[in-house]
Amino acid sequence: MKNALELNNISKSYQDGEGENNILNNISLEVKPGEFVAIVGPSGSGKSTFLSISGALLSPSDGSVMVGGTELGKKNKKKLVKIRREKIGFIFQSHHLLPFLTAKEQLTLVQKMNKNNGKSDLRAEDMLADLGLAECADKFPAKMSGGEKQRVAIARAFMNDPDIILADEPTASLDGARGRQVVELIKKEVKKHQKAAIMVTHDERVLDLVDVIYRLENAGLKKVVNQ
Amino acid sequence: MNLAWKEIRHSKTKYILIEGILILMIFMVVFLSGLANGLGDAISASIDKTDAEYFVISTDAEKLIATSKIDKEMLEKTASMTNDQVTSLNIKRSNVNTFKDEKKLDITYFAIDPNGFLNPDITEGEGLVNAKAENPVVLDDSFQEQDIVIGDVIEDSVTGIKLTVVGFTKDELYGHSPVGFIGADTFTTLNQEINSSYVEKYNAIAVQGSDIEKINIKGLEVVDKATIINNLPGYAAEQLTIKMILWVLVVISAAVLGVFFYVITIQKQKQFGVLKAIGMKMSEITGYIMSQVFILSLIGVVIGNLLSVGMASMLPSSMPFFLKTPMVIIISVVFIVISLFTSLVSVRKVAKVDPMVIIGGNE
Numbered sequence: 379m380k381n382a383l384e385l386n387n388i389s390k391s392y393q394d395g396e397g398e399n400n401i402l403n404n405i406s407l408e409v410k411p412g413e414f415v416a417i418v419g420p421s422g423s424g425k426s427t428f429l430s431i432s433g434a435l436l437s438p439s440d441g442s443v444m445v446g447g448t449e450l451g452k453k454n455k456k457k458l459v460k461i462r463r464e465k466i467g468f469i470f471q472s473h474h475l476l477p478f479l480t481a482k483e484q485l486t487l488v489q490k491m492n493k494n495n496g497k498s499d500l501r502a503e504d505m506l507a508d509l510g511l512a513e514c515a516d517k518f519p520a521k522m523s524g525g526e527k528q529r530v531a532i533a534r535a536f537m538n539d540p541d542i543i544l545a546d547e548p549t550a551s552l553d554g555a556r557g558r559q560v561v562e563l564i565k566k567e568v569k570k571h572q573k574a575a576i577m578v579t580h581d582e583r584v585l586d587l588v589d590v591i592y593r594l595e596n597a598g599l600k601k602v603v604n605q
Numbered sequence: 606m607n608l609a610w611k612e613i614r615h616s617k618t619k620y621i622l623i624e625g626i627l628i629l630m631i632f633m634v635v636f637l638s639g640l641a642n643g644l645g646d647a648i649s650a651s652i653d654k655t656d657a658e659y660f661v662i663s664t665d666a667e668k669l670i671a672t673s674k675i676d677k678e679m680l681e682k683t684a685s686m687t688n689d690q691v692t693s694l695n696i697k698r699s700n701v702n703t704f705k706d707e708k709k710l711d712i713t714y715f716a717i718d719p720n721g722f723l724n725p726d727i728t729e730g731e732g733l734v735n736a737k738a739e740n741p742v743v744l745d746d747s748f749q750e751q752d753i754v755i756g757d758v759i760e761d762s763v764t765g766i767k768l769t770v771v772g773f774t775k776d777e778l779y780g781h782s783p784v785g786f787i788g789a790d791t792f793t794t795l796n797q798e799i800n801s802s803y804v805e806k807y808n809a810i811a812v813q814g815s816d817i818e819k820i821n822i823k824g825l826e827v828v829d830k831a832t833i834i835n836n837l838p839g840y841a842a843e844q845l846t847i848k849m850i851l852w853v854l855v856v857i858s859a860a861v862l863g864v865f866f867y868v869i870t871i872q873k874q875k876q877f878g879v880l881k882a883i884g885m886k887m888s889e890i891t892g893y894i895m896s897q898v899f900i901l902s903l904i905g906v907v908i909g910n911l912l913s914v915g916m917a918s919m920l921p922s923s924m925p926f927f928l929k930t931p932m933v934i935i936i937s938v939v940f941i942v943i944s945l946f947t948s949l950v951s952v953r954k955v956a957k958v959d960p961m962v963i964i965g966g967n968e
Contacts, residue, residue, distance in 0.1 A: 429965075430961050435882060435959075435960050435961045436961060459881070459884055459885075459886055460884065463886075464884070468882055470882075470964070471964075474875070476876060477616075477876075478608075478611050478612040478614070478616065483611070487608070491883075491885060491889075546964050546965065
């Protein structure tokens with residue numbers, strides 16, 4: 379099966395004073411549709427950089443990135459925006475919903491943005507119901523609980539029918555039980571819609587829910603478990 | 606994109622506060638423009654309202670209509686050089702006494718040909734042309750506040766000649782004093798009382814149309830109405846001062862909106878980061894920001910204008926205040942355009958936001 383995400387020999391370094399600071403060094407990764415991958419690692423290990431490169435927010439110093447069969451490397455900023463719009467679904471550390479839109483409007487916004495490229499026939503109502511958010515449809519984020527907000531954020535990430543879901547510490551702002559529930563929901567949707575997903579986390583308690591675990595340490599990526 | 610409106614509706618308090626300041630500033634600007642027009646009219650209304658497009662005056666008057674002198678024969682000479690109607694005009698400041706009390710009242714005589722086109726619109730009584738009384742006068746209706754009614758006799762303070770009030774007109778002002786229209790023959794009578802060798806002379810010859818190319822008389826020049834008004838004593842100085850304050854205020858109020866908006870934009874950097882991360886194009890974000898500024902400035906303009914109009918209807922009639930719709934429209938449009946322009950600063954700020962700020966939490 380075609381890979382949803384392919385990173386080939388990715389390196390990223392920053393100029394740091396006189397020397398160079400290697401954040402990522404020669405990293406490769408392949409994720410297939412329907413596969414749920416976790417990346418763990420201590421803080422400062424480059425997890426954010428890794429996620430930004432995978433999410434077309436940052437260009438690598440070296441190596442190539444393929445999302446849904448499209449090579450990102452040589453694209454300009456405008457093209458990267460289009461890639462993010464059509465092929466990538468983000469779940470951020472804190473929900474980052476727009477405060478002035480209701481749960482349903484958060485989803486339809488993404489849907490409207492993708493209206494013209496023939497993607498996404500998902501219905502916002504179905505998506506909300508699927509995540510147990512039917513009653514929240516007309517609520518603003520300020521009126522929702524932390525878990526509800528993060529679930530809306532999950533729903534939003536799926537609304538553009540992306541090739542890959544990227545989750546940045548989705549449990550960080552939630553307590554243990556709610557955090558687990560959120561990751562369970564991500565897993566459920568990933569399997570249901572056959573999407574590839576990468577979750578960056580240091581919450582060890584949810585690692586049993588993913589298919590593959592990688593550890594990011596000393597600028598390198600190592601496969602830990604293949605569950 | 607209705608994101609703009611949804612956000613304004615959601616954060617009502619914040620935007621109502623901004624809107625409040627905007628409305629007050631627009632109100633001030635529009636009100637000032639009313640005052641500028643009112644003051645301008647107090648100087649120039651009677652010239653402005655005439656049907657004349659051009660005035661023939663003597664060259665040595667340097668475009669000052671009241672100091673120009675033209676001999677009587679020039680009227681016919683001018684008439685022969687144009688297909689348009691021409692008529693004579695004399696302007697003279699004076700005082701009149703009423704017989705009811707000892708008060709001396711300011712007046713500016715506009716001495717005209719009763720059959721010519723400079724006759725004012727009569728609001729009460731009759732015009733000079735039908736008047737049977739000796740030395741008839743048509744007064745601006747502000748004299749009615751001095752209890753002068755039709756049929757009253759007033760006395761020219763300088764000469765003691767009695768004038769009979771035959772009619773009233775309205776909004777006729779020149780150099781901050783109300784105007785009384787008299788016939789050219791009455792004007793000659795007045796002058797002969799002071800100087801028995803006076804011969805009929807004019808300040809200006811008014812031309813009704815624009816057929817002026819062939820009017821070419823030595824010592825005389827043809828000047829358009831706007832230039833005549835601009836050269837009335839005090840007019841340019843007053844207008845320039847007030848209009849300068851007015852336009853500076855327009856710019857300041859638009860800049861205030863721009864600054865407010867910039868502060869709000871800085872507060873919302875993360876939000877813009879999210880929009881960029883989920884793939885919103887910069888053009889769409891620009892549209893969102895600009896339409897928000899447009900909505901705010903439009904609401905401010907509409908309410909501010911309504912407030913000014915409402916206020917205008919409550920002002921005492923002695924206050925020189927007059928709202929001119931074209932002027933109000935120009936101010937409103939300029940305000941909105943400058944507001945949109947200042948919002949570009951916010952747009953530029955947002956363009957620089959790196960969507961990466963939201964990855965890795967709140968460091």
